[in-house]
Amino acid sequence: xxxxxxxxxxxxxxxxxxxxxxxxxxxxxxxxxxxxxxxxxxxxxxxxxxxxxxxxxxxxxxxxxxxxxxxxxxxxxxxxxxxxxxxxxxxxxxxxxxxxxxxxxxxxxxxxxxxxxxxxxxxxxxxxxxxxxxxxxxxxxxxxxxxxxxxxxxxxxxxxxxxxxxxxxxxxxxxxxxxxxxxxxxxxxxxxxxxxxxxxxxxxxxxxxxxxxxxxxxxxxxxxxxxxxxxxxxxxxxxxxxxxxxxxxxxxxxxxxxxxxxxxxxxxxxxxxxxxxxxxxxxxxxxxxxxxxx
Numbered sequence: 001x002x003x004x005x006x007x008x009x010x011x012x013x014x015x016x017x018x019x020x021x022x023x024x025x026x027x028x029x030x031x032x033x034x035x036x037x038x039x040x041x042x043x044x045x046x047x048x049x050x051x052x053x054x055x056x057x058x059x060x061x062x063x064x065x066x067x068x069x070x071x072x073x074x075x076x077x078x079x080x081x082x083x084x085x086x087x088x089x090x091x092x093x094x095x096x097x098x099x100x101x102x103x104x105x106x107x108x109x110x111x112x113x114x115x116x117x118x119x120x121x122x123x124x125x126x127x128x129x130x131x132x133x134x135x136x137x138x139x140x141x142x143x144x145x146x147x148x149x150x151x152x153x154x155x156x157x158x159x160x161x162x163x164x165x166x167x168x169x170x171x172x173x174x175x176x177x178x179x180x181x182x183x184x185x186x187x188x189x190x191x192x193x194x195x196x197x198x199x200x201x202x203x204x205x206x207x208x209x210x211x212x213x214x215x216x217x218x219x220x221x222x223x224x225x226x227x228x229x230x231x232x233x234x235x236x237x238x239x240x241x242x243x244x245x246x247x248x249x250x251x252x253x254x255x256x257x258x259x260x261x262x263x264x265x266x267x268x269x270x271x272x273x274x275x276x277x278x279x280x281x282x283x284x285x286x287x288x289x290x291x292x293x294x
Contacts, residue, residue: 007125007126007140011088012125012138013122016082016118017082018085019081019082019083023070023080024070026066026069027069030062030067030069033059034060037059045272045274046233047214047231047233049185068167072159074090074099074104076151077149084141088141089138090103090107090131090137090138091137091139093137097146097147097149098147098148099134101159103136104134106133106134109130109133110133111130113129184224185221185222186229190219192218192228197215199217199232199258200215202257202261203234203254207253210236210238211254213233213234215233216230216232218230229268230269231272232254232269233274234274235275236275239282250273251273255271262289266289267288267289268289269289270285270286271285271286272285
């Protein structure tokens with residue numbers, strides 16, 4: 001086989017930067033649904049219970065699939081988007097043949113230490129840490145020197161599945177951590193209209209000059225049937241949220257009246273304080289009552 005050309009340092013660094021930019025953009029596209037959900041939830045005021053952030057459930061797995069593509073960027077004939085632009089290719093260090101999709105995946109796991117890999121590229125543009133682990137190297141693309149194999153979809157899918165599976169495993173501790181965050185889900189059928197209206201009337205009589213309150217009281221919480229769930233939306237008539245002292249004084253007052261009907265040990269829930277004028281809105285939210293873990 002003819003001698004392979006060394007990859008110039010500038011070309012190698014350009015490849016790493018472009019690869020990172022292109023793949024980050026692709027990854028972010030897969031996280032867009034989660035970001036839309038998170039932002040929509042942040043600016044919506046309702047009694048409906050929301051997940052903590054938008055990065056959960058099916059949308060999390062969509063984002064993880066996009067991230068999995070990052071580690072499989074070279075799996076089609078050892079050539080990512082950037083490598084095709086700059087005419088580069090990942091090959092087996094021993095045989096000189098095009099690196100297998102699995103080799104390319106193993107090679108790209110080290111992208112998690114991307115800054116270190118950049119430093120290594122300054123020392124040896126042809127082989128970074130991932131290349132030493134996977135037994136690969138980077139060469140200038142030349143189809144006359146390196147035979148280009150037919151793309152086998154199954155061989156490409158194997159590293160993609162491995163990449164996705166590893167990312168799912170990595171997120172397990174974080175998903176378990178969410179279970180330690182205070183939160184409770186009420187039983188929809190246990191809505192108590194009479195107590196909800198009574199608490200609204202109490203707020204109207206006591207703090208009607210400052211706010212109006214929308215209240216929903218539920219008699220049962222999942223896995224905690226003896227605990228009530230109370231959601232209160234306080235719509236402020238003046239912007240008390242701008243001043244920390246005034247805001248805290250108002251919150252203490254609302255809790256004081258709430259506790260006259262429901263002692264703190266008997267319920268959990270959420271309070272939302274909202275001031276809206278024209279198209280502008282300020283809001284503050286906090287957990288009330290007993291902290292209940294999921």
